[in-house]
Amino acid sequence: MQLERPTLLLNEAICRRNIQRMVAKTARLGLQFRPHFKTHQSRTIGTWFREAGVKAITVSSVEMGLYFAAAGWQAITLAFPTYPAQMPLINRLAASCQLRLVAESVAELTHLEKRLQHPVELMIKVDVGGQRTGIAPDNTSLLLHLAKQLDRSSKLTFNGFLAHAGHTYRCRTAEQVRSIHEQVILKVGGLRQTFDPSYPGLIYSLGDSPSASLAENFEGIDELRPGVFVFFDWMQLGIGACSYEDMALCMAAPVVALHPDRNEVVIHGGAIHFSKETWTESSGDTHYGPVVLLDDAFQPLQLLEGTFLKKVSQEHGILRTTTETMQRFAPGQWIGVLPVHACLTANLIGSYQTLSGEKIDHFNRQAFI
């Protein structure tokens, strides 16, 4: 295998194992599994999910939905608010799959009712603490008002509540994640108490990878939609949601200059490759990713202690290391950097290469538009 430029290496075996584990866990717990495909955005990786028995998916944009509908996915949740300017695209998507949308306001339901050309399922978005979008689960009057609006709809089938506990991303231990998750379970429980009598059979759907990976109690939950578990990344490791062996992605980047006077190594690999997502270690050290040595087949070897991608400009990355480790770098050598946030790195690189040299596709937003 020969590389020509910074390349996002994908360990297919690890990725498939991550998929199978989550399939097995949701099956064991009796949960529907509707994985979020925004992390990998790949038709090929989609087939790995299909081979593991997955039939329904989640996407974060209507364009991504069209990409996966064209690849044969029949049940798609668009887990992002709709807005008037996207109605032509949403109608295209609704024509090509069983589409499930989310909404959190009277205005959204009204514009959907007016402009949808095909029936869709609708989930009300609830905010279980992430404070991004959604209605507070105890805002019963608004929730019931929307439910009644949905009862009168000819195009929207009310089929449940969608929540994303995004605040687990701020955790630094598995215990913290589980503690947040227990609060989320209580909130969803309250919601069920309100709705179960009049609306039996609704689906209560939960999203984030940390809870999906770490929690065991999913009482009152019907569906899981995690995304990043497919690859995991340094952030998920820092949160406690995975182990080092679960990380399926590694960026291979060439060393282009050495500056031993300041223990710095310049690589080809910058903000347009990694993104500017940072992670702060418990030591207080903030960086763009930890560094690993690669063997001749680009397989990651051990983590280089105290060595991080510390600065990125557009194409340049600067690794800072120790005097001792500095000697392990040579010009032209390929080193590995583990992405802090897999979704953003994959989105920037726009393709993967397996360790056997196979190129794996990624949705190309730019070509779509």
Add this chain to the structure above:
Amino acid sequence: MQLERPTLLLNEAICRRNIQRMVAKTARLGLQFRPHFKTHQSRTIGTWFREAGVKAITVSSVEMGLYFAAAGWQAITLAFPTYPAQMPLINRLAASCQLRLVAESVAELTHLEKRLQHPVELMIKVDVGGQRTGIAPDNTSLLLHLAKQLDRSSKLTFNGFLAHAGHTYRCRTAEQVRSIHEQVILKVGGLRQTFDPSYPGLIYSLGDSPSASLAENFEGIDELRPGVFVFFDWMQLGIGACSYEDMALCMAAPVVALHPDRNEVVIHGGAIHFSKETWTESSGDTHYGPVVLLDDAFQPLQLLEGTFLKKVSQEHGILRTTTETMQRFAPGQWIGVLPVHACLTANLIGSYQTLSGEKIDHFNRQAFI
């Protein structure tokens, strides 16, 4: 004009004015102008430079170089270190234009000499304080050693020194930029004293937009290679390198949810649109971009005081505003966010739309690879 999704709006008149100003300034100062095209990465915008008389350009990757060579650019500097794995691509580029490369080590010159199939120009990279790549200008022994290695080369023509004062990006006033620039001028002056006697006629090339925009003294400098001045952005405004009226880019993004209880507005526009580049105001407020109202033709109106893009996830953005300004937002409305770092935002969106609705191309790395 109708928009369907977050769209990077380009004000062509402002952009052309920025180009013309820099062309006029370099002409007035007797400097060669070799603008960095990594900011816009657009063939169309390239033609605006050509119409203003520009004949030579700078790029940050060999793929970008091939893209512009195919568009007819004949003189191209690749301002990034070369490495062995890229030699096939570099040879392709060297076959299609008058290529100028940079290097900072014996090893680089050796591998270039061995594997280049076409003659190229070569500049030695010097570090004038940015501490990214390059040799200290007072490291005369290494500089002379490389110069002598170039003297013996059959493929590499030594034609000067390339510097990038990247540390001006850490400035917060025009005075600070000018002060750094004066030190850079002194360093380049020292370099000239060493090399002028034996190597007359070399080109001394300087890069950054803040200095190029703000300084007037370019004694000892022959060439300027600024990039971001073509659009400017919120960071350049914060550095003092431009005024509000010079900013040519604005992201139009739709409002998708309102949360007046916490003075937050959710937009479609997240990390995959803006990047995660932040800017910290003098007040200490860190954000992903300031917010402007747009008129019906998507023309930016005034800045909304105290209103910033404060959080981004993959597709979501959260604006934080004041209780008073909160009332100016409505669902479905298009608002504007000024990019903190134009290069990264343009790279992510991968196209521009002018205010008259024309779509402007951007190099698509993903399709190229």
